[in-house]
Amino acid sequence: MRKAKALLFELGQPGRCAVDLPQCDVPEETSENLIPAKFLRKVPAALPEVSQQDLMRHYTGLSQRNFGVDSGFYPLGSCTMKYNPKINEDVSRYSGFALAHPLQDESTVQGALELLYNVEQYLAEIAGMDAVSMQPVAGAHGELTGLKLIRAYHRHRGENRTKVIVPDSAHGTNPASAAVCGLDIVEIKSNSDGSVDIEALKNAVGQDTAALMLTNPSTLGMFETSIKEIAEIVHDAGGLLYYDGANANAIMGIIRPGDMGFDVVHFNLHKTFSTPHGGGGPGSGPIGVKKDLIPFLPVPVVVKQGDRLHLDEERPLSIGKVHAFYGNFGIIVRAYAYIRALGPDGLKQSSQDAVLNANYVLSQLKDDYYAPFERFCMHECILTSKNQKSAGVRTLDIAKRLLDYGYHPPTIYFPLIVEEALMIEPTETESKETLDSFIGVMRKIAEEAKEDASLITNAPQTTVVGRLDEATAARKPVVKWKA
Amino acid sequence: MNIPQELKYSKDHEWVKVEGNRVTIGITDYAQQQLGDVVFVELPEVGADLTVGGGFSVVESVKAVSDVYAPISGKVIEVNEALVDAPETVNQEPYDGGWIAVVEVADSSELNELLSSDDYEKLLAEEGDH
Numbered sequence: 001m002r003k004a005k006a007l008l009f010e011l012g013q014p015g016r017c018a019v020d021l022p023q024c025d026v027p028e029e030t031s032e033n034l035i036p037a038k039f040l041r042k043v044p045a046a047l048p049e050v051s052q053q054d055l056m057r058h059y060t061g062l063s064q065r066n067f068g069v070d071s072g073f074y075p076l077g078s079c080t081m082k083y084n085p086k087i088n089e090d091v092s093r094y095s096g097f098a099l100a101h102p103l104q105d106e107s108t109v110q111g112a113l114e115l116l117y118n119v120e121q122y123l124a125e126i127a128g129m130d131a132v133s134m135q136p137v138a139g140a141h142g143e144l145t146g147l148k149l150i151r152a153y154h155r156h157r158g159e160n161r162t163k164v165i166v167p168d169s170a171h172g173t174n175p176a177s178a179a180v181c182g183l184d185i186v187e188i189k190s191n192s193d194g195s196v197d198i199e200a201l202k203n204a205v206g207q208d209t210a211a212l213m214l215t216n217p218s219t220l221g222m223f224e225t226s227i228k229e230i231a232e233i234v235h236d237a238g239g240l241l242y243y244d245g246a247n248a249n250a251i252m253g254i255i256r257p258g259d260m261g262f263d264v265v266h267f268n269l270h271k272t273f274s275t276p277h278g279g280g281g282p283g284s285g286p287i288g289v290k291k292d293l294i295p296f297l298p299v300p301v302v303v304k305q306g307d308r309l310h311l312d313e314e315r316p317l318s319i320g321k322v323h324a325f326y327g328n329f330g331i332i333v334r335a336y337a338y339i340r341a342l343g344p345d346g347l348k349q350s351s352q353d354a355v356l357n358a359n360y361v362l363s364q365l366k367d368d369y370y371a372p373f374e375r376f377c378m379h380e381c382i383l384t385s386k387n388q389k390s391a392g393v394r395t396l397d398i399a400k401r402l403l404d405y406g407y408h409p410p411t412i413y414f415p416l417i418v419e420e421a422l423m424i425e426p427t428e429t430e431s432k433e434t435l436d437s438f439i440g441v442m443r444k445i446a447e448e449a450k451e452d453a454s455l456i457t458n459a460p461q462t463t464v465v466g467r468l469d470e471a472t473a474a475r476k477p478v479v480k481w482k483a
Numbered sequence: 484m485n486i487p488q489e490l491k492y493s494k495d496h497e498w499v500k501v502e503g504n505r506v507t508i509g510i511t512d513y514a515q516q517q518l519g520d521v522v523f524v525e526l527p528e529v530g531a532d533l534t535v536g537g538g539f540s541v542v543e544s545v546k547a548v549s550d551v552y553a554p555i556s557g558k559v560i561e562v563n564e565a566l567v568d569a570p571e572t573v574n575q576e577p578y579d580g581g582w583i584a585v586v587e588v589a590d591s592s593e594l595n596e597l598l599s600s601d602d603y604e605k606l607l608a609e610e611g612d613h
Binding site: 396413416470471 | 520
């Protein structure tokens, strides 16, 4: 396999250069005459001195070590690593979109504004919300923006509600966003299947409840069947419901957060709506709201006046700006292309196929691995290494062994409330053949655990680097190259 | 699994060593095994008031960040500063060098709520069942 490579700084020879610069055709000035002495370097910068060919081979070699959805199956639970159709990329590069400047006069970017307006309408329909802002640029940014809206809403009504209820099964971003927003977090225990403990919720709500943040399907990949009752409890206490759209890939076109009783929702375009993800970014985390929260939406808001579109900044109750200009526009273009290409029936089928694929994987592996929950899952399933424990094989080992077989491992050790969890999210974009190959490898690893566990506990063997010492990396991180 | 007889235990996998009205607190061998390699321990402040069941320290491992819950109410009178530079001690010696804090007990009746080593062993056996 490809061996570990030298850093660019370790390649090359003094004086070697990747380009020949032309003769200078203007009078030369020394740096001392142009730059004050205190800003001048005493020692020349340590720049790599390599030929163009060395440079190309270095970066091409690094790129070949990447693993992405374009290189193989990537069942990273809770991350929705699905395939992004390449036409989305083409459309986002149309010059009218890609070359537009954010400070151009509105009259010259009516098409771009119409696209924003239309995506807002589509997402509002998909979420069952009354209005959408495309400005937040990540899921957690959507959470923060949504919580600011909720805070502004309560304050406007003269209520100082400061408590945000978060189940212990939630994504870590939920309590983190609430803390950044200056709100207090009330954690409630979940039932063992990750669903909300209704009694714990009843005990937690009160006059200080600002909101409940909830993911549905839950972080365990299961639908929260008591959602109507949950919404009633929170609303009766005067709080609002926040929908974390992390798992929206299981429900789009089938059921709407707005109909479940949620007041604010964010979607991750970079997950559910098929835009670059996982290092490719940037992200996009638009939020949808029910009508009572519309006055507080961040500015600017795209409004339609007759057949002209306009960016409205005059919103006295708005929480203000949450990002420069108007979100990550290029990502929104990709989502537009995806939504238009699939249409309502296609979006629905995406979710159905995502759920079908996850249940297929679960049904095929539940005899080899321990399945902690005996019910249908949504778009992702949870198994654990409990059956392999006696052989000394843990979840981390199974993940490492998958690397030897050329697969990106599933999410491991999340959700936290399931011991030794393996969380598999196959997504709708994988064929049955791909799923069967993966299932075959997982079964083979289960066999290996019985016959020769060292194959697993010493994995990976075929990768560029073997088992990394994560503990030392965390305890004594080396974050800077030194000669 | 090492479960020393002379210690008391909480259901949240902390151990308590009682010496007069002072107790030393740490996490159990089982807890450190579950967490994996510990990479950081956030110690409480000396002088902090603990309430039984409340989080008072945070243990970060390569797998997860976990709260350590106070097995007893009281005031922190000493913390194990050595863990700042050597958090791995929690893995290596959970019951000795891996101690987290010494607490002056506020209400000694709370000690009766803690588990004996036998009861803690039973608890672990039950947890292993599901």
